[in-house]
């Protein structure tokens with residue numbers, strides 16, 4: 381048997397007859413920038429996320445960059461985030477000229493540890509970017525409380541968590557804004573790059589809308605130094621089709637996770653994902669912790685089972701961030717997680733036979 385980490389062909393096979401005509405509609409109209417498909421998707425994602433506004437973006441990265449630029453973050457400012465995330469989170473902070481300030485993670489959820497945030501706040505702190513990693517939202521109440529005291533913006537990096545919930549509230553709806561990614565491996569993936577900002581703040585949403593089009597309003601009159609952060613209508617057309625199925629795909633992933641959890645119950649050495657009781661997670665990844673991670677991965681590869689490390693080197697020790705002055709040992713929990721965790725196949729189309737094979741192979745390797 382072969383089990384890839386993700387099988388997008390299995391999903392596409394069921395959607396082909398809906399996606400192709402939707403993309404043809406865009407091609408036939410030759411409205412290849414903006415237009416009704418982008419607006420329709422923005423409305424649908426806003427409604428799904430229980431937010432008033434949504435602004436399409438060219439990628440999840442550009443959604444974050446646009447949000448930070450629209451918050452007027454730049455040189456001299458500090459932005460707090462986690463070192464255990466995809467590079468884009470901190471990359472965007474640095475690209476505005478601001479300084480990323482890393483705060484270590486909670487070893488149970490792998491999300492930023494809110495208890496450590498107050499000590500990292502200074503007079504220069506302009507924003508906090510909690511990342512909802514693997515599909516589970518960060519502990520938002522204490523984060524918002526810390527931010528609220530000092531009027532600090534909260535930008536939710538919800539790239540991996542569209543549709544997840546914290547105490548009944550949707551990802552992206554709790555902070556100043558939320559940023560989604562439609563990278564193909566996310567739960568809602570496009571047929572290329574795409575992203576979106578959601579917000580309940582009308583003035584901020586208006587600024588993001590202007591910023592994504594070179595900061596111009598009206599055309600050729602530039603209010604801000606913005607960029608080209610626009611979502612393509614071809615992406616929007618495919619995403620409108622896929623959004624309808626998102627809740628059932630989430631449920632498929634959750635059922636697969638529960639299946640693995642049962643298989644791994646009581647097996648010495650495996651730490652299965654810990655989900656806070658108040659969270660609804662969408663399992664963009666199912667990540668386990670094992671003591672002999674590299675040996676487990678070698679065994680899975682031998683068995684033709686896809687697996688991946690998210691992420692092998694925390695951001696505070698990346699070469700490009702050496703100037704920030706962190707060292708190995710500065711963020712012990714993130715460093716430990718980077719050495720011990722591995723993601724297993726969790727996509728909704730997995731069969732029971734595939735899951736049995738994956739689970740048995742992991743246990744064998746241990």
Ligand SMILES: *Cc1c(COP(=O)(O)O)cnc(C)c1O
Pocket residue numbers: 439440441442465466468469511537539540561562563573574575
């Ligand atoms: C995927 C991802 C991004 C970036 O999204 P792109 O669409 O690939 O630019 C940002 N942050 C996190 C946590 C991600 O997982």
